[in-house]
Amino acid sequence: MSGKRYPEEFKTQAVEQVTKQGHSLTSVAERLGVSYKSLSDWVKRYDKPASQRKQDDDQAAELRRLRAELKRVTQERDILKEAAVYFAGKSKKSTRS
Secondary structure: OOOOOOOHHHHHHHHHHHHOOOOOHHHHHHHHOOOHHHHHHHHHHHOOOHHHHHHHHHHHHHHHHHHHHHHHHHHHHHHHHHHHHHHHHHHHHHHHO
């Protein structure tokens, strides 16, 4: 994510200009100084009922948590694999003596 954070109220007002007042995404984005992509994402998000947004936010948070956990578990597995290889090599050396 690159940058500027906008308050929720700003986003909802920008979306209302597009959805309720009928202005184009391009004109509103230029007038407010936000990117077309950001405004488009806001329209997709804030045009939904609040309960649906909450559910979407919860799902996104759960997905982030699961991805972080998967990354951690994968790193742990890789460390254990390396340790097993290391100790297997040490074990072979000690039986040769």
